[in-house]
Amino acid sequence: MSMTSEGGHGAVPTGPEVPVEVAPEKLPAATRRDWPLYEVFVRGKRGLNHVHVGSLHAPDDEMAVHAARDLYTRRNEGVSIWVVQAADITASSPDEKDPMFAPSGDKVYRHPTFYEIPENVPHI
Amino acid sequence: MSAPPLERPADDTALQAHFDATVAAEHRIEPRDWMPEGYRKTLIRQIAQHAHSEIIGMQPEGDWLLAAPSLRRKAILLAKVQDEAGHGLYLYSAAETLGADRADLTDKLIEGRQKYSSIFNYPTLTYADVGVIGWLVDGAAICNQVPLCRSSYGPYARAMIRVCKEESFHQRQGYELLMTMMRGTDAQRAMVQDAVDRWWWPSLMMFGPPDTDSPNSAQSMAWGIKRHSNDELRQRFVDMTVPQAEFLGVTLPDPELSLDPETGRYRFGAIDWDELKRVISGGGPCNVERITRRRAARDDNAWVTEAATAYAAKRTGERASPQAGGTSRLRGTATEERNESGVEPSSPEKHS
Numbered sequence: 001m002s003m004t005s006e007g008g009h010g011a012v013p014t015g016p017e018v019p020v021e022v023a024p025e026k027l028p029a030a031t032r033r034d035w036p037l038y039e040v041f042v043r044g045k046r047g048l049n050h051v052h053v054g055s056l057h058a059p060d061d062e063m064a065v066h067a068a069r070d071l072y073t074r075r076n077e078g079v080s081i082w083v084v085q086a087a088d089i090t091a092s093s094p095d096e097k098d099p100m101f102a103p104s105g106d107k108v109y110r111h112p113t114f115y116e117i118p119e120n121v122p123h124i
Numbered sequence: 125m126s127a128p129p130l131e132r133p134a135d136d137t138a139l140q141a142h143f144d145a146t147v148a149a150e151h152r153i154e155p156r157d158w159m160p161e162g163y164r165k166t167l168i169r170q171i172a173q174h175a176h177s178e179i180i181g182m183q184p185e186g187d188w189l190l191a192a193p194s195l196r197r198k199a200i201l202l203a204k205v206q207d208e209a210g211h212g213l214y215l216y217s218a219a220e221t222l223g224a225d226r227a228d229l230t231d232k233l234i235e236g237r238q239k240y241s242s243i244f245n246y247p248t249l250t251y252a253d254v255g256v257i258g259w260l261v262d263g264a265a266i267c268n269q270v271p272l273c274r275s276s277y278g279p280y281a282r283a284m285i286r287v288c289k290e291e292s293f294h295q296r297q298g299y300e301l302l303m304t305m306m307r308g309t310d311a312q313r314a315m316v317q318d319a320v321d322r323w324w325w326p327s328l329m330m331f332g333p334p335d336t337d338s339p340n341s342a343q344s345m346a347w348g349i350k351r352h353s354n355d356e357l358r359q360r361f362v363d364m365t366v367p368q369a370e371f372l373g374v375t376l377p378d379p380e381l382s383l384d385p386e387t388g389r390y391r392f393g394a395i396d397w398d399e400l401k402r403v404i405s406g407g408g409p410c411n412v413e414r415i416t417r418r419r420a421a422r423d424d425n426a427w428v429t430e431a432a433t434a435y436a437a438k439r440t441g442e443r444a445s446p447q448a449g450g451t452s453r454l455r456g457t458a459t460e461e462r463n464e465s466g467v468e469p470s471s472p473e474k475h476s
Contacts, residue, residue: 034429034433035429035433037220054214054217054283054286055217055220056213056217057226059432059433059435059436060435060436060439060440062439063432063436070206070210071210071213074203074206074207074210074290075290
């Protein structure tokens with residue numbers, strides 16, 4: 001299985017075994033797409049996680065960081081940037097019916113609201 | 125990872141039903157979801173056209189960068205033109221999620237096989253045009269783009285949210301520029317009025333042909349790609365803009381413009397649709413100039429791309445050697461340095 005860019009929205013697995021919407025022969029030749037696609041993550045401020053903000057093409061990691069600064073943090077949107085080649089990301093299928101997420105579907109007891117506690121019990 | 129379903133149903137009925145239900149529930153379609161081929165093609169066409177407009181749109185205002193009247197105005201204009209480049213890149217990214225290739229889209233633009241907004245085929249004759257573009261052209265763009273933040277296609281909607289946040293600066297800097305000029309000399313006020321006279325009608329044309337002549341609109345609205353009809357958005361723009369013009373003290377060049385007391389909306393005169401057709405099909409004042417310049421940017425700057433690629437290859441080679449070090453990495457990304465023979469280099473600088 002190989003990975004394909006999602007252009008700023010998370011890399012996804014592709015390959016002959018994964019159903020895709022565009023048949024490979026319909027895809028434009030990628031011969032000139034010499035620069036790999038990078039996914040960009042920005043930490044908005046201290047205390048927050050890095051969050052995926054988009055993607056860009058760059059010749060190498062260092063240029064990707066510089067380009068990410070220019071493209072995604074023109075207005076103080078971040079204090080830290082991660083870039084990673086889209087091809088290096090392994091992803092689950094994004095389909096909401098994905099059986100991968102089925103195990104969590106029937107475990108309501110993992111949520112605090114599952115338990116009924118009388119209202120006059122304080123601080124719980 | 126667990127393998128996704130491998131077999132595609134013999135017919136697409138179930139997939140279509142799932143797609144329709146997702147759109148109807150106002151959930152977003154994401155890149156790997158099944159989607160009708162027409163939906164994909166329409167999105168690529170629309171997003172590419174939008175991206176091209178942002179990139180070509182740098183030219184009319186870029187012409188004034190070296191002639192801005194003060195350092196403050198130059199810094200503002202630089203920031204705005206840089207934003208337009210950024211908007212183009214967000215949108216090309218979104219188009220790429222649909223299987224389009226960025227370089228291929230640029231080629232199609234240059235070869236005239238894909239369009240960009242008709243508005244950028246008009247020249248910026250005076251500095252007041254910079255202000256009027258911010259006020260009217262970016263104002264019209266905001267009208268068009270805010271509803272697209274709810275587009276059914278996730279990557280497009282996310283790109284539009286980012287674009288809209290920045291577009292507000294564009295409109296306000298333009299209006300402020302015009303207010304400043306209107307407080308100036310008679311010659312400056314005349315300059316603003318002249319710019320308004322030239323840009324008003326083309327701005328109304330930005331919303332596209334009338335609903336009666338917009339064959340793809342119904343389908344795009346059913347798909348949730350488009351949220352409001354061309355005429356509806358145009359009317360909304362006029363209603364928003366007339367009071368702004370009054371405050372500014374300029375006259376919009378339409379003798380038929382009047383408030384309809386019953387609806388509270390403004391009636392306006394007939395738009396010259398022949399002009400829109402002419403400009404879209406290449407007959408505007410600046411079509412040739414815009415494309416010639418875009419082609420030159422691609423061809424004349426190719427050496428920069430090549431140099432950066434060569435430098436990256438050289439650096440990758442240096443990093444692969446065990447003596448190299450110093451770059452700040454969370455983890456060694458060995459995969460990118462895997463060479464042709466499949467041999468991984470020794471694990472590079474882990475610094476945690």
